[in-house]
Amino acid sequence: MYEVAILVVLYDCNISQSVTLNSIIKRKFKNAHLTIWNNGPHKLKSIDVSFLLDSGLNVEIKETLHNESLAIIYNDFLDSNSSQKYMILDHDSSITESYLDDAFTIKSSELGIPHIFSQGKPRSPTINRKPLLSIDTPLKSNDSVIAIGSGIVLGSDIIKSIKNEYDTVFDERFYLYGVDTTFFYRFNNVMKNDGIKFIHGFNHNLSRLEVENEEVTSFRFIERAYDQGLTLRYYNNKKMQIYIIIRITLSVFIKSIFRVKVKMNYLKFMDAYISGKHYRDK
Incomplete structure (x- = not known):
């Protein structure tokens, strides 16, 4: 040893x-x-x-x-x-x-x-x-x-x-x-x-904290969305899951109306939550 x-x-x-x-x-x-x-x-x-x-x-x-x-x-x-x-x-x-x-x-x-x-x-x-x-x-x-x-x-x-x-x-x-x-x-x-x-x-x-090119930034954007979706599904109770999904969905909807930039990939986030899988596991 x-x-x-x-x-x-x-x-x-x-x-x-x-x-x-x-x-x-x-x-x-x-x-x-x-x-x-x-x-x-x-x-x-x-x-x-x-x-x-x-x-x-x-x-x-x-x-x-x-x-x-x-x-x-x-x-x-x-x-x-x-x-x-x-x-x-x-x-x-x-x-x-x-x-x-x-x-x-x-x-x-x-x-x-x-x-x-x-x-x-x-x-x-x-x-x-x-x-x-x-x-x-x-x-x-x-x-x-x-x-x-x-x-x-x-x-x-x-x-x-x-x-x-x-x-x-x-x-x-x-x-x-x-x-x-x-x-x-x-x-x-x-x-x-x-x-x-x-x-x-x-x-x-x-x-x-680093300034990166657009390709790397896009990659990290997607990875963070899958992290958030999977974490929500596997490390929160059902009540909290529903609350967070409603809150995020409303926030994305309101920001889209006022054309405010959304700081998350909502579709990837929901895909991760619903499927329970990272996109590389599909």
Whole structure:
């Protein structure tokens, strides 16, 4: 069993270009496994990982060039490695030594949530929809904690508890958006926030804050609609589902009358809710 298993998911990025991989080597590792998962859209130009091996990491490379569901990737990683704790990272995070130091203190019964900044402001986690300001902030059992997945550290006992209730840790009905959020819905339902430990974090690029071309923006628009529709169907009771659908439908109708831009793809949202499936699963 490893002390820590680390996953770094690459997308449109080669190993040597990854900010994350180039920053984690600040630390010397012992009894640690690293899975580099290239999720496309192109094959890796090089599989030279010598700079990572020099840091004491046992390195494995996987490739899925069709932009596989993040939920499937995360679950495969958790199931394929025996470890006391598991770290999940994107390829473009500036990992700090304080984050790594704190991550290694996470026990098998704990969930480490890093304090993430973007554009100079704290972004994740949020407690009751407000960004965390200090990692020393006390937490109540009924607080709603949501965080981005990058940087979380899952203890092995936490994983077992969620699997006992849901079979999988991450909900594979989601592909990109919603994977992180629904994980925390599952965690909160099973653990009632028990075991959460806020840790020092790092800077991370958030797509919602970036200026992107029209094609990428359209893609994210559709993905968010499916996230919203599926989340409504699977993580809300029937009464709340009806209330939200009526509210959104009325809002879209009124805005269309006054020619106000609607900030969601209503048809995709309803398709997700009614079918209960992501469009890639059809």
